[in-house]
Amino acid sequence: MSDPKxxxxxxxxxxxxxxxxxxxxxxxSSRLWRERMARLDLDSREVVLLRxxxxxxxxxxxxxxxxxxxxxxxxxxxxxxxxxxGLVQRRPIRGDRRVRALHLTxxxxxxxxxxxxxxxxxxxxxxxxxxxxxxxHLIALLSRVAAEQGLATGVxxxxxxxxxxx
Amino acid sequence: MSDPKxxxxxxxxxxxxxxxxxxxxxxxSSRLWRERMARLDLDSREVVLLRxxxxxxxxxxxxxxxxxxxxxxxxxxxxxxxxxxGLVQRRPIRGDRRVRALHLTxxxxxxxxxxxxxxxxxxxxxxxxxxxxxxxHLIALLSRVAAEQGLATGVxxxxxxxxxxx
DNA sequence: TATTGTTATACTCTATAACTATA
DNA sequence: TATAGTTATAGAGTATAACAATA
Numbered sequence: 001m002s003d004p005k006x007x008x009x010x011x012x013x014x015x016x017x018x019x020x021x022x023x024x025x026x027x028x029s030s031r032l033w034r035e036r037m038a039r040l041d042l043d044s045r046e047v048v049l050l051r052x053x054x055x056x057x058x059x060x061x062x063x064x065x066x067x068x069x070x071x072x073x074x075x076x077x078x079x080x081x082x083x084x085x086g087l088v089q090r091r092p093i094r095g096d097r098r099v100r101a102l103h104l105t106x107x108x109x110x111x112x113x114x115x116x117x118x119x120x121x122x123x124x125x126x127x128x129x130x131x132x133x134x135x136x137h138l139i140a141l142l143s144r145v146a147a148e149q150g151l152a153t154g155v156x157x158x159x160x161x162x163x164x165x166x
Numbered sequence: 167m168s169d170p171k172x173x174x175x176x177x178x179x180x181x182x183x184x185x186x187x188x189x190x191x192x193x194x195s196s197r198l199w200r201e202r203m204a205r206l207d208l209d210s211r212e213v214v215l216l217r218x219x220x221x222x223x224x225x226x227x228x229x230x231x232x233x234x235x236x237x238x239x240x241x242x243x244x245x246x247x248x249x250x251x252g253l254v255q256r257r258p259i260r261g262d263r264r265v266r267a268l269h270l271t272x273x274x275x276x277x278x279x280x281x282x283x284x285x286x287x288x289x290x291x292x293x294x295x296x297x298x299x300x301x302x303h304l305i306a307l308l309s310r311v312a313a314e315q316g317l318a319t320g321v322x323x324x325x326x327x328x329x330x331x332x
Numbered sequence: 333t334a335t336t337g338t339t340a341t342a343c344t345c346t347a348t349a350a351c352t353a354t355a
Numbered sequence: 356t357a358t359a360g361t362t363a364t365a366g367a368g369t370a371t372a373a374c375a376a377t378a
Contacts, residue, residue, distance in 0.1 A: 016305075016309075016319065016320055017285075017286075017289040017305065018289060018292065018293050018296075018301055018304050018305050018308065019195045019199065019285075019288050019289045019292045019293070020195075020285075020289075020320075020322070021304075021305060021308040021309060021312060022188055022191050022192045022195050022292075022304075022308060023192040023193075023195045023196045023199070023322065023324075024192070024312060024317060024321075024322050024323065025188050025192060025308050025311055025312050025315070025317065026188045026189040026190070026191060026192015026193060026195070026196075027189075027192060027196070027322060027323045027324040028312075028315055028317055028323050029185045029186075029188050029189045029192070030189045030192070030193070031323060033185065033189070060336075060337090061336075061337065062335085062336060062337080071369085071370060071371085072336080072337070072338090073337090073338075073339080073369090073370075073371080073372095074368095074369075074370080075337090076337070076338060076339085096335095096336085096377080096378070097336095097376080097377060097378085098335070098336040098337070098376065098377050098378070099335095099336065099337085099377095100336080100337070119183075119185075119186075120183075122185050123183040123184060123185045123186075126184065126185045126188075126311065126315065127184050127185070127311070128314060129310055129311060129313075129314030129315075130184075130307065130310065130311065134307060134310075135184055137303070137307065138184050138187075138188075138304070138307045138308075138311075139182075139183065139184050139187060141296065141300060141303065141304045141307070142184065142187040142188060142191050142304075143182075143187060144295055144296065144300075145191055145292065145293070145295060145296065145304075146187060146190060146191050146194075147295075148294065148295030149191070149194055149292065149295075151190060151191065151194055153182065154182055154186075155190075156186070156189065156190050156193060157190065157193045157194050157197060158189075158193040226359070226360090227359075227360065228358085228359060228360080237346085237347060237348085238359080238360070238361090239346090239347075239348080239349090239360090239361075239362080240346075240347080241360090242360070242361060242362085262354080262355070262358095262359085263353080263354060263355085263359095264353065264354050264355070264358070264359040264360070265354095265358095265359060265360085266359075266360070333378100334377100334378080335376100335377080335378070336375100336376085336377080336378095337374100337375090337376085337377105338373105338374075338375080338376100339372105339373085339374070339375095340371100340372085340373075340374090341370105341371085341372080341373090342369100342370095342371085342372100343368105343369080343370085343371095344367105344368090344369075344370100345366100345367090345368085345369095346365100346366080346367080346368100347364105347365095347366085347367100348363100348364085348365085348366095349362105349363085349364085349365100350361105350362085350363075350364090351360105351361080351362075351363090352359100352360085352361075352362095353358100353359085353360085353361100354357105354358085354359080354360100355356100355357080355358075355359095
């Protein structure tokens with residue numbers, strides 16, 4: 001206890017650095033957001049897919065699978081679920097009868113608006129303790145780190161990973 | 167494209183908020199850190215366990231399982247692996263022959279020092295683009311958010327969740 | 333022969349619930 | 356009867372690879 005070297009080590013364990021904090025708060029943010037999406041009956045990957053389809057309608061499943069870095073076989077079940085709920089639609093394209101182009105339905109667009117509303121509420125909830133300028137500063141610092149770490153804007157690295165089931 | 171309402175929505179999709187950024191950078195930080203731990207042949211949960219054992223030696227597996235919020239049956243395999251590698255030791259306690267108290271071995275202590283060294287390197291790597299005062303500011307802001315969100319200091323919410331296998 | 337989408341299979345990881353031995 | 360640790364089992368989720376239709 002009175003060993004100064006051990007005390008320094010204990011201190012290093014006690015005070016979290018930026019790397020730990022961003023991971024801790026990020027995991028928390030992620031969990032809260034997934035809970036909001038679950039209330040809309042959506043999985044995080046389903047949301048990402050909806051947004052990708054909205055951003056560029058008519059892409060093939062293969063193209064989406066490539067963009068999202070997930071195997072094509074996983075895309076099938078993903079699209080199945082969203083199509084069953086009437087949020088996206090598989091449509092044939094002229095010229096190649098193998099391809100199934102993905103489109104958002106009107107209901108899919110409505111749900112996507114709810115997603116954006118819920119995401120905005122999530123942002124407000126997470127930043128409740130910061131005033132607007134502090135929040136802007138946090139965004140600026142994290143954007144710098146993200147850019148310097150080579151992270152693409154708006155692309156979450158966890159999307160391609162396995163999802164915690166809760 | 168020229169619809170101002172649609173343009174506003176597109177803008178909202180394009181610029182990430184703090185919640186997304188912290189989750190994105192946090193996930194990236196987490197992945198880099200796990201890669202460093204993997205080089206020491208350690209899983210993130212093994213590291214957490216090592217640190218808990220180091221912080222309070224002689225606890226029972228049940229007590230640890232309780233503290234780490236994982237089922238006792240999972241603790242068994244976790245301890246098995248660490249004991250096989252000679253990092254922790256199960257010891258009987260006097261008075262109750264059911265209990266197996268966990269202790270760090272000298273090798274376990276050496277590995278834990280490597281863990282702390284690797285974590286410090288990870289911190290430096292992640293914050294490479296920030297000067298010291300910016301890093302301190304980021305830490306302060308994230309600490310505020312963490313405290314206001316009710317996150318316990320030094321406790322990562324993802325520990326109890328399933329781990330991405332990579 | 334190559335490619336799109338699909339289905340089948342086998343594998344990994346997990347929690348739940350028996351089970352053993354002590355208390 | 357209850358508890359600490361262990362083992363067995365069954366389920367969820369996944370990637371890999373086989374498959375059918377089309378190019």
